[in-house]
Amino acid sequence: LAKTTQPISMDSYEGQEVNITCSHNNIATNDYITWYQQFPSQGPRFIIQGYKTKVTNEVASLFIPADRKSSTLSLPRVSLSDTAVYYCLVGDRNSGGYQKVTFGTGTKLQVIP
């Protein structure tokens, strides 16, 4: 399984763009990169997923370079409600079901007023 490495914590002021980078040097050909957000005492919530280049949705963008050994989650104009732990994980898709995925320790983002 590809292991991921993220910064343990980050601080940002409200209204700023936040970029969280994740390293996954051993990513496999079939692996997707997925980011989740988790608030205290809640289950993680899917943010975005990608395989290569750039993916954008209504809440975030995901940048994946050509070698796919890292990825960057970009949160535009964060607000206080974006204070949470953000997990980067990689996983492949095997036949008959979803993948066995590994969550790292995540990045604790603190948004400051």
Added chain:
Amino acid sequence: DAGVTQSPTHLIKTRGQQVTLRCSPKSGHDTVSWYQQALGQGPQFIFQYYEEEERQRGNFPDRFSGHQFPNYSSELNVNALLLGDSALYLCASSSTDRGRNEQFFGPGTRLTVL
């Protein structure tokens, strides 16, 4: 459409006891995964069920077992509870038909072992 539901929300047990946690997946999902999340840590994969069979398993002892029913709901059983089993147990569902491999998580069951 209800998302992933789990029961109970909280549970207190003593060492040596057995516990059963329950999960109902999101409508349309056929795969259920279970995770253990200790305080301050990321979720750790326990196992995954699809078509009523355990398909993948993480590094958890045999004390952790599970089951998936024909309606895709699932149970997690833990025998001979240890103090270290105290954690938030998360259930996540997904669909093998979905191209983007997104898992939907339930709110979790907080298990405290005394």
